[in-house]
Every structure is written in structure tokens, then in C-alpha cells.
Amino acid sequence: MNALAVPSLRPGWRLQWEEAQGCHVLLYPEGMVQLNDSAGAILSLVDGERDVAALIDELTRRYPDASSDELAQDVIEFFVDALQQGWIHHD
Amino acid sequence: MTDVVRSRTGGASGIGPPLWLLAELTYRCPLQCPYCSNPLDFARYRDELDTDAWIDVMRQARAMGAVQLGFSGGEPLVRRDLEALVDEARRLGFYTNLITSGVGLTTARIDALRDAGLDHIQISLQAADAEVAAAVAGSAKAYAGKLAMARAVKSAGYPMVLNVVLHRHNIDDIDRVIALCDELGADAVELASCQYYGWARLNRAGLLPSRAQVERAEAVTREWRERLAARGRNMRLLFVVPDYHAERPKACMGGWGAIFMTVAPDGTVLPCHSARELPMPFPSVRDASLKEIWYASDAFNRFRGDAWMPEPCRGCSERHQDHGGCRCQAYLLTGDAAATDPVCSKSPRHELIVQALDESSADHREVEGLISRHARNSRILCRG
Numbered sequence: 001m002n003a004l005a006v007p008s009l010r011p012g013w014r015l016q017w018e019e020a021q022g023c024h025v026l027l028y029p030e031g032m033v034q035l036n037d038s039a040g041a042i043l044s045l046v047d048g049e050r051d052v053a054a055l056i057d058e059l060t061r062r063y064p065d066a067s068s069d070e071l072a073q074d075v076i077e078f079f080v081d082a083l084q085q086g087w088i089h090h091d
Numbered sequence: 092m093t094d095v096v097r098s099r100t101g102g103a104s105g106i107g108p109p110l111w112l113l114a115e116l117t118y119r120c121p122l123q124c125p126y127c128s129n130p131l132d133f134a135r136y137r138d139e140l141d142t143d144a145w146i147d148v149m150r151q152a153r154a155m156g157a158v159q160l161g162f163s164g165g166e167p168l169v170r171r172d173l174e175a176l177v178d179e180a181r182r183l184g185f186y187t188n189l190i191t192s193g194v195g196l197t198t199a200r201i202d203a204l205r206d207a208g209l210d211h212i213q214i215s216l217q218a219a220d221a222e223v224a225a226a227v228a229g230s231a232k233a234y235a236g237k238l239a240m241a242r243a244v245k246s247a248g249y250p251m252v253l254n255v256v257l258h259r260h261n262i263d264d265i266d267r268v269i270a271l272c273d274e275l276g277a278d279a280v281e282l283a284s285c286q287y288y289g290w291a292r293l294n295r296a297g298l299l300p301s302r303a304q305v306e307r308a309e310a311v312t313r314e315w316r317e318r319l320a321a322r323g324r325n326m327r328l329l330f331v332v333p334d335y336h337a338e339r340p341k342a343c344m345g346g347w348g349a350i351f352m353t354v355a356p357d358g359t360v361l362p363c364h365s366a367r368e369l370p371m372p373f374p375s376v377r378d379a380s381l382k383e384i385w386y387a388s389d390a391f392n393r394f395r396g397d398a399w400m401p402e403p404c405r406g407c408s409e410r411h412q413d414h415g416g417c418r419c420q421a422y423l424l425t426g427d428a429a430a431t432d433p434v435c436s437k438s439p440r441h442e443l444i445v446q447a448l449d450e451s452s453a454d455h456r457e458v459e460g461l462i463s464r465h466a467r468n469s470r471i472l473c474r475g
Contacts, residue, residue: 012250020156
């Protein structure tokens with residue numbers, strides 16, 4: 001997964017905020033992933049149009065207190081993991 | 092069906108909300124599979140909830156936090172209001188799954204369901220062989236229709252899970268089953284070892300595969316996983332191990348009244364779709380709200396936590412992993428719903444499993460010799 005890759009959710013999968021669970025969940029056929037805060041924040045921005053670099057920029061703007069190097073590293077690690085888990089794919 | 096991956100730690104103590112609602116819209120079904128999970132006495136329950144009552148059930152469940160919704164049965168396509176129910180469910184924010192035999196599906200209905208917002212269609216296949224499939228389902232023409240509809244579901248853009256119930260009559264053909272699912276374009280395949288409840292319990296001796304059959308099927312599945320990965324083909328293969336061949340029981344439904352709730356066709360609310368077989372009363376949406384039923388009913392609280400557990404579960408370090416196994420299985424095998432699931436090798440009644448395997452190895456019936464699931468047999472078996 002490089003900075004120019006454009007991630008998107010797998011077709012038919014859906015991200016939504018669930019008040020009862022107090023978290024974002026990723027919904028797929030007959031299953032659900034309960035996401036932690038940072039995973040929810042990252043996946044909420046995934047729109048199938050922006051590449052990883054643009055997503056990192058956006059997150060850096062939203063979370064100015066975070067160290068930008070660490071944030072970039074976390075986001076990339078998350079996407080590698082999400083790809084491996086089959087939550088997302090990219091072009 | 093209760094696949095919840097928790098990537099977060101912790102969680103609230105006490106009773107959590109239901110996350111899954113299984114809406115069994117009807118017990119009517121054009122097929123007659125001898126391993127059907129519906130209760131033996133299904134023919135008794137003809138008074139189905141109407142459209143408005145189902146919509147009310149869905150609203151209540153969604154307000155409580157349920158987010159995964161399965162439309163099941165019987166065959167849910169028998170209900171002419173299915174599209175209206177899907178439409179409302181999707182508007183409420185549910186992820187909507189249609190769990191169907193594919194019989195009754197047409198391209199027009201696939202489109203109408205898509206327009207209503209249906210998220211996913213799961214189709215069951217009986218076998219990769221038309222003759223075996225016909226013998227199992229009791230229908231010679233269902234098989235070709237299923238394959239055509241599976242192709243139509245994929246071309247309509249749905250994610251598709253194919254479900255194949257494995258038993259001794261089709262498990263040796265697992266290579267062809269997986270190849271067929273691959274060819275049909277499945278996103279995932281549930282290779283679901285038959286679970287022995289309802290009609291499957293009745294036909295158990297003629298359905299249970301041998302350990303050698305299971306081991307070979309697992310090996311073939313592993314090979315397929317490698318081949319699919321090498322091709323970059325993203326088709327998940329979920330092999331559900333038959334618990335009669337396991338050392339420990341399954342964590343049935345993630346625990347009694349933990350995340351899962353079934354509403355039966357007549358409005359009875361159950362912690363799983365087999366629980367109706369237990370010798371205890373279950374509440375109905377006709378008499379109480381889902382919230383009262385989930386949090387406060389005797390039925391839903393009966394096997395929550397671990398205070399109800401007998402030994403060896405009570406002192407077992409694994410009791411919070413498997414919750415003592417399955418209550419229905421404990422009852423069906425021992426006559427005591429609060430017993431340790433006999434599948435567990437620590438159960439004092441584990442010999443019941445050994446006996447069942449022995450009994451089945453001496454059973455040489457073909458599929459045609461099993462008892463078909465249909466209304467006439469239901470009435471004969473459950474008179475009075």
C-alpha cells in the first residue's frame with residue numbers, strides 16, 4: 001500500500017456509527033467489525049476518491065495535536081492491516 | 092451468522108444490547124431438506140406476524156441497538172411483503188441479509204429487492220451434483236433454478252455468500268462444491284457442517300459424517316484456500332467444524348441472550364432459532380415489548396452469566412469462552428437443558444456423542460431414506 005493508492009470499502013460493505021455500541025462499525029454480509037476510535041476516524045474519510053496521502057493530510061488537519069510523523073505511520077499501518085483483513089481494497 | 096470481530100477492548104458489564112435480529116418470516120418452504128433447523132412441529136404455527144407487526148419488531152430491535160438483520164424462514168421469499176420489509180429495514184439503518192434457498196427468486200425480484208435497499212443475499216446449495224441436490228431438497232427442478240439465480244444475484248452487484256450444509260452424503264464431493272461456488276462468483280462460502288437440531292436431529296444417524304470424511308474435507312478446504320490466494324481470488328471459505336467431532340463445544344450464539352435474538356414466524360422471541368425445542372416457555376412480541384423480553388424475561392435471563400452452570404463448567408477455566416456450549420444440544424442429548432454440552436470431553440455424558448457416532452457408522456441409508464421436512468411429516472410426528 002503506497003501513498004498514491006486510493007482505498008475504498010469492499011463493495012456491499014458499509015461503515016456506520018452505532019450509538020448503542022458507542023463506536024463505528026463496519027458491516028458486511030452476516031458480520032460486523034467494531035472499530036476503535038482511530039480506525040473509525042480513518043475509515044470515515046475513505047471515499048474511493050482520495051489517496052492515502054490526501055487522507056493523511058486531512059487527518060493531520062483534524063488532529064493538529066498529534067505528531068504528524070506518528071499519525072502518518074499509524075494510518076499506513078492501519079491500511080496495510082485493513083487490506084490484509086479484507087476490509088478495503090484499492091485500485 | 093454471529094460473526095462479530097471486536098477490535099476494541101473492554102465493553103460494558105451487565106446485559107449488552109442485541110446486535111443481531113433474525114426475522115424468521117415464515118416456516119413455509121418449497122423444499123424439504125431433512126436437516127432443516129426449523130422445529131419438528133413447525134406445521135402448528137400458521138399464524139404469522141403481518142407486515143405491520145414485523146415493521147414494529149424491526150423498529151423496536153433497531154432502537155435497542157440491533158444492526159444486523161437476517162430475513163430467514165422457512166423460505167422468506169414466500170412472503171409477498173418481503174420487499175416492503177427490506178425497504179423499512181434499510182431505512183432504519185439495518186444491514187439487511189436475505190437468507191434464501193433461491194427458490195422463488197426471479198430477476199425481477201432481485202431488482203425489486205435491490206431497489207428496496209437489500210444489502211446481501213445468501214443462497215443455500217445442497218450439493219454440486221444435481222441428483223444429490225434433488226434428493227436432499229425433494230425437488231428435481233430447484234437446483235438449476237438456484238444456479239441461475241446465484242448468477243443473477245452476482246450480476247446485480249450484490250455481495251454473495253453461498254451456504255452449503257455438509258453431511259455424509261455430500262461432504263466427499265467438497266472439491267466440486269467449492270469449484271462450483273468459485274465459478275458462480277461467490278464472495279464467501281459457508282461450508283457449514285450440519286448441526287443436529289430439529290429435523291437434522293431426527294435424521295442424525297443418516298447424516299453424521301465420519302471423522303475420516305471430515306478430516307479429508309478440511310484438508311481439501313485448506314488446499315483450496317492456498318489455490319485461491321495464489322490466484323488473488325478473494326473468496327472466503329468458512330469451514331464450520333461439526334461439533335460431534337470436536338473436543339470442546341461451540342460458543343453457541345456467542346452466549347445465551349448475549350448478542351442474538353430470533354423472532355419466529357408467530358412472534359415468539361428466542362435466543363436462537365432452535366431454542367423452541369427447549370421445555371420452557373418463550374415470550375412473544377404479541378404480549379410484551381422486545382426490550383422487556385430481552386432484558387427482563389425469565390427465558391432470556393435463564394442461561395446468562397455463569398451462575399446456572401453445573402460442574403464441570405462452573406469450575407472450568409474455559410467457561411467464558413464456550414459458555415458451557417449449546418443449551419439445545421444439552422437438552423436434546425441429556426434431557427437437561429442446564430447440563431454441560433455433551434460435546435465437551437469433560438462432560439460426564441460425553442459417551443452420548445461416542446454412541447451417536449457409533450450408531451451413525453452402522454446406518455447405511457441413502458438420502459432418500461431420511462425423513463423429509465414437510466408439513467405432513469410435521470403433523471404426523473407432532474400430534475396432539
